Amino acid sequence: MLEVNYAGLRLKNPIIVASATPSMSLDGLKKANDSGAGAVVIKSVVFPKKYLKNMEYVEGRPAGLKPSPRFLLLNQGETYNSSLTDKRAYFTLFRVGEPYLKPDEAAEMIERGKKDIDIPIIGSVAGAVDDYEEWKKLARIMEDSGADAIELNLHCIPVVKYTNSKIVRAVRQAVAIPVIAKLMCAWENPESIGPELEKAGASAITAVGTFGMPVMELDVETPRILLQPSYYGAGGPWLRPVGLAFVSKLAKVVKIPISGVTGVVSWQDAVKYILVGATTVQVCAAIYAKGYKVLGEITQGIKEFMERKGYEKIQDLKGFLQKDILPREHLEYDPPIRALVDEDLCNGCGDCRESCFFEAITVEDDLARIEAERCDGCGLCVSICPLRAITMRKV
Ligand SMILES: Cc1cc2nc3c(=O)[nH]c(=O)nc-3n(C[C@H](O)[C@H](O)[C@H](O)COP(=O)(O)O)c2cc1C
Incomplete structure (x- = not known):
């Protein structure tokens, strides 16, 4: 009932663990598998010291970026009143200084993961914006270690918008497995980038990736600064409307499948992405807040919803609301x-x-x-x- 074909991969359900800390270890991959995910994207692999120009990587971590807290889960409203703070409530997640997987670590994890778990493992790579050979090399490492597909992390650096389709084209020529492009919405126009990536050979598009922006948070009781005003990656439910809009526009202009990501914390959120055109849906911040079990809860919720409403397959839901999406001039x-x-x-x-x-x-x-x-x-x-x-x- 929940089975989907995503970029040539058969998934038992559309819920994918997004690339981040929960998919950084073999143990994480096993937990994702055991909790009922349809597939998992591993934490991105980078070549240390070559990822960002002018940024040093030490042991896979951006140098000087090991602050604490690295993750901060914020509830809306009365954030720090413990009687009101419920980690299952409406939250968002900020982080910085995340360590990245090194190529050899990722290769070993995928090789062992392929023996231990049944679901597809999607590799994730991030090279330097204009070093196509590096992207190709990283992609081949993923393929050689047995990854079922590769997701290109094109959402971490703004300038990648100038080269992302060239990166897709280069990697497409270097490997035989499906190549998925993960985009950041704030820098892209879905109507133009979607067809461009499809033409370049992308097998699917993941949208939208982390929102990189300076943010700050305070505790008023002490008072003190909890999160210094610096550059963070943000995810969580408050950004879901942005992701939905981007995916809905993308789905209008491409034939390749789309994986909806950002702000999925419940089965309803996952169904929303599918209704506007996504084939699969990725979950990240919700795993930090609720644990891997959220994956099973989301999958079960979708199944019960489909039974209740008489939908037989995900395909019946996919893009169901596309026809109702109106252009700006028709909103009057x-x-x-x-x-x-x-x-x-x-x-x-x-x-x-x-x-x-x-x-x-x-x-x-x-x-x-x-x-x-x-x-x-x-x-x-x-x-x-x-x-x-x-x-x-x-x-
Ligand atoms: C701590 C953390 C680390 C992440 N690392 C990666 C990464 O290595 N590669 C990647 O493509 N996305 C990464 N992401 C982005 C997530 O895959 C996802 O796109 C984003 O968090 C939005 O989804 P969410 O609202 O469910 O959190 C990371 C996100 C977080 C919070």
Whole structure:
């Protein structure tokens, strides 16, 4: 039921462990396998000292980047009140100074992993932006050690946008296994980069990779700085809307499969990526927050959802909402649209009134009333209502 064909690989389900710390060791690969993932992408391999120009690598780690905390899981709102902090709640993850796998370590891990686990192992490589020979060499190491495919980590450095299709073309010629391009959205326009990578020979596209940006976090009680304002990689649910938009646009312009990544913490999130066109979905930050067992929970959730809704295969869901995606010029609604209160559900709490900037809502006799002439049709009250008692209707 959940089986998918992803870039020529048969996956028992569409959930893939994204390239990061959870896939940095043989033990991690086994846990991913045992928790029910459909495939795993190993932590990226780099040639030490050649990855970034002007950046030294010492033992696979960017020199001088070993801060603590390296990972910080942030909840939204009352972050550091332990009574309110629930690591399963809405969170995001920041990190810096991550060690990368060295080629020989990765090769050994893949070789041993191929004996111990059943699911496909996707190698991940990151060379210097303009050193195509390096990318090819790294890719061949992955292939020779038995990797089922290679994901090119094209999302870590902004300047790679100028060479990424050349990198794909070079690696495509160097290996026989599928070559997957992992992109970062902020630097790319999906409508142009998608077809370009497809033409260059990419077997699939993973989108979107880590958001690299300077961020900061504080504790107000002490008060003290928890995360110094520096360059971090960010992931987690707050970025999912960006990933969904990128994947939905990409799916319109390419035929090769897409792997949706960023902000998948529940089965619903995974289904969202599939509905807009992804074939597989990758999970990263959720494993840090909830452990590998989240993979099984997501897979099981998708299965139960499909049974409940009568979907027989992932293909039935894939891109189901593509036809409803509108270009910007079609977003104008056909007025008038008005908020409508369900009198049986509303208890007159007044939350909607507080949020209505058009003063269209009054509360009388424990019931919210909408003044149609004032209602702008903005839809905020629908989101605010705790009882889901408001809908937007064309009048
Ligand atoms: C600690 C950490 C290390 C990562 N390392 C890599 C990496 O080596 N290669 C890669 O392609 N992506 C790497 N990523 C990016 C993730 O694969 C993923 O694209 C990103 O975290 C967004 O997904 P999420 O919202 O599920 O976390 C890393 C992410 C984190 C948090």
